Amino acid sequence: MPPPTLDSILEERRSQPHQLIEVLQDVQEHYGYIAEESMRTISNELGVPLMEVYKVASFYKAFALKPRGKNVITICTGTACHVRGAKLILNQAVGQLGVKPSEVSDDGLFTIEHVNCLGACALGPVVTDNGNYHNHMSPGKLRKLIKSIYKTDAEEISHD
Template sequence: MKINTRELSTIVDKYHNEKSALIAVLQDVQEEYHWLPPEAIQFVSDKLNIPLIDVYGVATFYRAFSLTPRGEHIVTVCLGTACHVRGAPLVKDRLVNLLKIEPGCTTSDGKFTLESVNCLGACALAPIVVVDGNYHGQTTVKKVDQIIEKYKKKKTKKKTTRKRKK
């Protein structure tokens, strides 16, 4: 994958090349690419002078980081018991039909990644679909159509590169 080294440099420089800022740097890189491409990990390793194995150690330790390509929008459907008994399988099937991908996959245009989880800890709102961290409770097949339609038109906001105060 072609990475923009100037953009990556800006990210790392923002943290003054501090090794202790590795997690923050990786978060910003992931926000930029929606995942952590190997070339970007190598770049961060070189720039922060942290052994590659240690950067991978952090990247694989935290669930928030992805080492595989992810879409612009992350759609998570809960299939836990409370959601299941309130129609989550139908909601999931609708998402699969709309996005034409199975959970764990990303659409070919890179717009959506579909994931499933076993409980989001908000069972009272079952069935739940979360898109980019926004909870959509008491979801129905009809609501799913509206939600996806809305996100198809929406672009992910890119984080602005700000200088960190020292």
């Protein structure tokens, strides 16, 4: 089934500012990110100032304002993880994938993000892949994790 259009996402929600988060969730889910053009349309159709739409969309980590790779590796660089070597883990990911944080790898498979806390400080350094938590991360463990994601994706492609 093709993804719904922005028009259909907004259907029955027009002029209802309280629907903002639900609309943003649907756009994120179906398009993978919330484009500036979409924010303008949402602002006009719901009757919410564009600045407010932008503030909400940029506040929640679940929303992306740029396209992301198929897999999102999120590395916590907050204080508790930082003192346990988060920088080395970030360097591992950037070096292995050859992509800067927040950008998409050339093959479209990965985006690396870093955040200030993933809510599991005692278990740091913490990394998530597509929302799955990995505690007590090390550069070596991350290297294996990324390899296993590549392997899974290659198998999926060969079965298509």
